[in-house]
Amino acid sequence: AQRVTQPEKLLSVFKGAPVELKCNYSYSGSPELFWYVQYSRQRLQLLLRHISRESIKGFTADLNKGETSFHLKKPFAQEEDSAMYYCALSPSGGSNYKLTFGKGTLLTVNP
């Protein structure tokens, strides 16, 4: 069975500080990993996915298969980054395959 673990429920940093949201997963095959973000009173939206290897809003995430991790990082946090972040796993692809979500981390960036 696949599982996604986000060990931190809450994370608080000051503006301009680096931030890292942790995500670990367990899956027997080669999964696809995602980070979704939910801003206050908005719907869940995709932030980035590991196969794209891109930086979105200054965030990056590297898939570490040895450590089965997909931590989300940003070198300088901004107040507008405050949101709920979910790490998610899919067996293959993102559109027609079910996603397993972690419990989420609420990031608060203080001024």
Next chain:
Amino acid sequence: GAVVSQHPSRVICKSGTSVKIECRSLDFQATTMFWYRQFPKQSLMLMATSNEGSKATYEQGVEKDKFLINHASLTLSTLTVTSAHPEDSSFYICSAGTSGVSTDTQYFGPGTRLTVL
């Protein structure tokens, strides 16, 4: 970008009644839609996968007779909570897949808050 809508956004009903929630992909066709349930301060839990023109696939522990799913067209899936009880009160979220578009991913609806009295 792809937009998914849900209707209603909020519904309150009496115990024992049935409630229907609609999920629509507004500007794309979705062969697959997913229904999630989210309890307060908890993560999204997949309930079922809805495929257009075929029966939905339910996750373990989800009662298919309780949560009826119909995927009548490539842009509409419905979730009917039958004989709702207070423990069914939750936030229900759908998503739709957009394979073939530049971003192969799922887009989420805004959710429906169900309160059963």
